[in-house]
Amino acid sequence: MSTVILEGKKVSKKFGALKAVWRVDFQVRQGEILGIIGPNGAGKTTLLSMINGTETLSEGEIFFKREKISGLKPFRIAEKGISRTFQVVKPFPGMTLLENVAIGALFGKDKIGNAKIAQEKTREILDRVNLGGKADVAVENLNISERKRLELARALAMDPELILMDEVMAGLNRAELDLIMELIQNLNKEGRTIVLIEHVMRAIMGVSQRIIVIHHGKKIAEGTPEEIKNNDDVISAYLGARYAKMRGRNAEG
Amino acid sequence: MLKAENVNAGYGDVQILWDMNMEVEEHSITALIGSNGVGKTTFIRTVAGALQPFNGKISFMGEDITHLPQTRRTRMGIMMVPEGRQLYSGLTVEDNLMMGAYIRKDREKIRRDLDWIYTVMPRLKERRKQIAGTLSGGEAQMCAISRGLMASPKLLMLDELSLGLAPVLVDDLTKILKKIHTDWDITIILVDQDVQTALEIADRGYVMVEGHVEMSDSSEKLLKNEEIRRAYMGM
Numbered sequence: 130m131s132t133v134i135l136e137g138k139k140v141s142k143k144f145g146a147l148k149a150v151w152r153v154d155f156q157v158r159q160g161e162i163l164g165i166i167g168p169n170g171a172g173k174t175t176l177l178s179m180i181n182g183t184e185t186l187s188e189g190e191i192f193f194k195r196e197k198i199s200g201l202k203p204f205r206i207a208e209k210g211i212s213r214t215f216q217v218v219k220p221f222p223g224m225t226l227l228e229n230v231a232i233g234a235l236f237g238k239d240k241i242g243n244a245k246i247a248q249e250k251t252r253e254i255l256d257r258v259n260l261g262g263k264a265d266v267a268v269e270n271l272n273i274s275e276r277k278r279l280e281l282a283r284a285l286a287m288d289p290e291l292i293l294m295d296e297v298m299a300g301l302n303r304a305e306l307d308l309i310m311e312l313i314q315n316l317n318k319e320g321r322t323i324v325l326i327e328h329v330m331r332a333i334m335g336v337s338q339r340i341i342v343i344h345h346g347k348k349i350a351e352g353t354p355e356e357i358k359n360n361d362d363v364i365s366a367y368l369g370a371r372y373a374k375m376r377g378r379n380a381e382g
Numbered sequence: 383m384l385k386a387e388n389v390n391a392g393y394g395d396v397q398i399l400w401d402m403n404m405e406v407e408e409h410s411i412t413a414l415i416g417s418n419g420v421g422k423t424t425f426i427r428t429v430a431g432a433l434q435p436f437n438g439k440i441s442f443m444g445e446d447i448t449h450l451p452q453t454r455r456t457r458m459g460i461m462m463v464p465e466g467r468q469l470y471s472g473l474t475v476e477d478n479l480m481m482g483a484y485i486r487k488d489r490e491k492i493r494r495d496l497d498w499i500y501t502v503m504p505r506l507k508e509r510r511k512q513i514a515g516t517l518s519g520g521e522a523q524m525c526a527i528s529r530g531l532m533a534s535p536k537l538l539m540l541d542e543l544s545l546g547l548a549p550v551l552v553d554d555l556t557k558i559l560k561k562i563h564t565d566w567d568i569t570i571i572l573v574d575q576d577v578q579t580a581l582e583i584a585d586r587g588y589v590m591v592e593g594h595v596e597m598s599d600s601s602e603k604l605l606k607n608e609e610i611r612r613a614y615m616g617m
Contacts, residue, residue: 168575169418273395299419300396328419329592330616358615367417367614369576371549379606 134159134194134291134322135180135211141188142175142346149175151346152189157291162313162323164337164354166330168366172346173326174216177293180324181213182206193291212284213293216326218276220268226279227251227264233286251286258282258312274305281312292316294325298332310336334358342366383408383569384429384537389438391428397436398424400593406537411563411570413580413601416590417614422573423465425590426539429571430462431455442537457485459536465545467526471515475506475525478514482532492532499528502561520551524558531562538562539571544579552576556583581605589613 135157142150150172157163165173178184180191182203191199198206212233220229227248234247234254255261258278263271271279277297284292294313298306310332317323327333334340334354342350342357344366350357357363365373384406392398398421406412414422427433429440431452440448447455469478479499483492500507503524509517517525523543530538543559544552556579563570574580581587581601588598589610596613597604604610 273397300392300398302397302400328417330417330614331592332616334616354617358611358617363615364611367575368611369578371576371578375578375605376611 131158131160133157135324136192137176137180137189138191139189140176140179140186140191140199142172142179142184143187148346150179150343153343153346153348155341155348155351157322157324158339160317160320160322161338162317162325162336164333164340165324165326165343166328166333166340166357167343171343173343174295176343177213177295177324177326180206181211181293183213207287207289210287210290211293212287212289212291214277214280214284214295214297216295216299218280220271220276220279220283222269223267225265225267226255226260226271226282229268229279230254230282230286233283254282254285257285257315259308273300274302274308277301277309278312281309285316289321291322291324294323294327296326296328298327298329306332383443384571385439385441386425386429387439387441389425389428389435389440391424391433391435391438393424393433398593399428399435402438402590402594404588404595404598406569406571407586408569409563409567410586411559411572411584413584413587414571414573414590415575415577415580415587415610416596418575420590421593422590423541426462426541426571426573429537430460430539432462456533456535459534460539461530461533461535461537462539463526463530463541465541467522469514469517469522469525469529471513473514474511475514475517476510478525478529479506479510479532482529483534486532486534491534495532495534498565499531502558503528519547520554523547523551523555527555527558527562531566535568537569537571539573541573543572543574544576545574552579559583577610578605591616 133156137155139152140150141152167173175184179186182201186199190197193209231247231251234250252264255264258281260278298309313336337354340354340357341348342363349362350360361373386402386404389399389402402425416422428435486492505521506524514525543555572580572584581604584601587601587604588595591613597609
């Protein structure tokens with residue numbers, strides 16, 4: 130079994146009395162694609178935010194390559210090799226794609242001080258996400274599919290070992306969806322570990338090697354997509370407890 | 383009574399509905415189910431007129447309503463009870479209910495409808511002078527449904543009837559909904575994350591996947607069909 134690159138122990142987040150994420154233990158293995166699913170408000174994005182440091186933990190610890198990262202500032206965590214994308218994409222307005230991505234290259238993990246080298250690297254990255262032709266276009270002129278891929282490009286500019294993706298597929302049509310799924314698989318093939326949150330079930334079940342299911346802030350299941358789709362607790366969370374119960378009864382009878 | 387043809391809709395350039403098609407028969411109860419994020423709420427908001435579709439056609443009682451404003455649709459008898467109830471929390475229960483009848487002028491009938499509500503839901507009668515913000519979840523849901531009824535709609539669309547409510551309250555609401563369906567000249571569309579409850583109430587169910595209807599059948603057949611689980615899980 131491959132080594133664990135990211136580990137969470139009893140990771141918890143309370144907002145007042147609300148336990149948004151509660152004592153979640155998780156492990157991400159080097160080189161895998163791990164999917165996180167769960168009904169609306171389950172705590173998926175909060176979990177992601179605690180990993181990259183944009184939310185603090187109420188309890189628990191997170192380790193990246195055996196080093197404790199919980200408690201560090203987001204930019205420190207980014208420097209260690211963890212990038213993330215945001216569900217609501219907010220590129221720097223008034224700037225071109227190239228400038229948006231170059232910021233990550235200039236100030237990220239590698240801190241490429243040289244603007245020219247950063248630019249070259251940025252063009253390569255934009256090519257990778259099929260945005261090479263739009264490098265000098267202002268970000269305001271992008272459609273949703275392009276904005277999602279720009280978000281990925283910005284994350285890639287840091288040359289991360291681990292990429293956290295928050296709903297990069299929402300709002301895309303089938304062709305755009307296939308494009309981004311292929312992109313994710315290619316990034317994974319070159320050795321990057323990927324953790325992604327997604328509501329488009331066909332996509333996440335297809336692309337992930339393992340799935341973690343969060344419901345009401347707790348981890349209720351973990352396994353391969355095949356195991357997850359047959360898991361009673363998951364069916365109960367998604368289709369309702371009564372449906373899961375009746376289904377079990379029908380299966381017995 | 384209601385027909386949606388190739389409706390495409392969304393927010394800004396984020397498209398949620400992709401060629402959504404649905405037909406609802408008069409006097410039926412139709413369940414609209416599907417995993418989170420597939421576009422159930424977006425669809426009923428588009429029918430109610432809270433959201434303008436990019437393209438496609440929506441007809442109601444044979445009339446093209448695609449471009450009518452929400453106020454016109456309300457007068458035609460289309461009413462939506464939104465998720466989270468959205469009561470006027472500072473008004474009393476009775477004032478909330480009367481706000482539902484805002485567009486009506488038939489005072490006597492309004493009085494009779496209010497009496498019907500108070501007979502079927504005595505809890506609302508007990509609390510009619512109480513501020514709506516102090517209601518329990520189940521009472522608030524009853525109040526929201528009743529406010530919708532007070533508009534005397536032909537089509538009542540309920541978004542997440544059972545969300546966050548204890549099973550015993552869901553049973554109560556199920557009975558109330560069935561009584562509404564028997565006593566009122568009304569068609570109901572029910573969106574609910576609890577598949578069993580929704581299909582037990584409804585005659586027919588539509589299962590949505592990625593912004594369109596993936597399958598539809600009688601509720602009875604859908605409940606026996608393993609394809610629902612596949613549609614939810616994407617495999």
